[in-house]
Amino acid sequence: MSAILVTAADLAPQALALLTGYDIVYAGKTPSEADIVALCRQHDPVAIIVRYSKVGAAAMDAAPSLKVISKHGSGTDTIDKAAAQARGIEVVAAVGANAAAVAEQALALLLACAKSVVTLDARMHAGIWDKATHKSLELGGRTIGLVGLGAIGLRFAKMVDALGMRVIGFDPFAKNLPDYVHSVDLPTLWREADAVSLHCPLTDDNRQLLNATTLAQCKPGVLIVNTARGGLVDETALLAAVRSGQVRAAGLDSFAIEPIVAHHPFQHQPGFVLSPHIGGVTGDAYVNMGVAAAQNALAVIAHHSEQSPA
Structure with a gap:
């Protein structure tokens, strides 16, 4: 046999x-x-x-x-x-x-970043009531840039469109896009997006696509979500961008090396919402x-x- x-x-x-x-x-x-x-x-x-x-x-x-x-x-x-x-x-x-599962994880991470879900939860459990001082981010009316418009990217696009977000996307291979997804080049995406979500496969051409140069081209306070592959992100550059405030928050489900090593710099670092590459695991x-x-x-x-x- x-x-x-x-x-x-x-x-x-x-x-x-x-x-x-x-x-x-x-x-x-x-x-x-x-x-x-x-x-x-x-x-x-x-x-x-x-x-x-x-x-x-x-x-x-x-x-x-x-x-x-x-x-x-x-x-x-x-x-x-x-x-x-x-x-x-x-x-x-x-x-x-696994398109539905991963798209839902991307949405969960996006909302967690915009609404400070994890931080506020920890502070509430510690008995701290932040109502007078905290302002979360409203996503309706803001622009989200999707890198990759395959099965997962398009499923996610439908979700964020339903939130009232303007959806722009980059994918040289995508055809017949729905009318609520506006195809743009990468420089436009970095420049216009209030949030960026990665949904593309990792190739030799796009390794560390999100790096010091591209993060600097983004709007100050941009949200970053990655449920694709950790190799798409220069982790050192992302850490620096979160610390400087150029990136308001990053929601990550994938990492350059998995599982992440002990004392990874993202651990215990404000501005990061992390999950162990379980987006597709339902x-x-x-x-x-x-x-x-x-x-x-x-x-x-x-x-x-x-x-x-x-």
């Missing part, structure tokens, strides 16, 4: 039900890249469903039968796509499967992503068998 390697300790039962013809091998809760290579060598999987860890050339070379690497989610930056292409291995993603998204990842893998395997009948 052919094997399918899952780079995690589990997969939704609804996804497993689709894969009954295969031997499912789990890599465990926090597999290293070396673990993945060893399991590939041992089981020679026909497919890898990627949840955690990186999958590079070494893993691909350790599995001669490998036809497809299927991402349990939408971001494929942990997969060496150039190495896969060179070996004739397809890389597929569960695009849109019960519904877990099922949706598992099923989509399984279906995508099976589609590629079926296509290969059609091309080369036994």
Whole structure:
């Protein structure tokens, strides 16, 4: 029986039900890249469903039968796509499967930043009543700039449009945008946005897209939300911008290195609302992503068998 390697300790039962013809091998809760290579060598999987860890050339070379690497989610930056292409291995993603979950997390972080939810909660629990001195930010009528207008970005755009925000967005690949999303270039987005939310995949071209230069081009007091990839942000520059007040608050669900290291400078720093990359982690998204990842893998395997009948 052919094997399918899952780079995690589990997969939704609804996804497993689709894969009954295969031997499912789990890599465990926090597999290293070396673990993945060893399991590939041992089981020679026909497919890898990627949840955690990186999958590079070494893993691909350790599995001669490998036809497809299927991402349990939408971001494929942990997969060496150039190495896969060179070996004739397809890389597929569960695009849109977690769109609702991540968009909701972006909205939660945006509102938490605008309304000082976390700070006020802590102060209330400490018995401090800030009504006479606190003013929160009203989002209605303000402009939000979305970098990336795929499934998640557009879902989020609908939410912030409903709040009465003006929505501008940058995405060179987006087509047929709804009429409430105004397409702009990046310099315009930085200049006009009162809040910026990142919804694009991480590539070599946009690494540290949000840096000292681009943050300086933003309005003073801008809100920053990142539920995409930590590598899109220069964390040192963002820390400096929050400390100086150039950024009023940052709501972050992803980080350059995950999990974040002990004594990370964002910890205990006013102006940061942090969550541990759980935007896409809801019960519904877990099922949706598992099923989509399984279906995508099976589609590629079926296509290969059609091309080369036994």
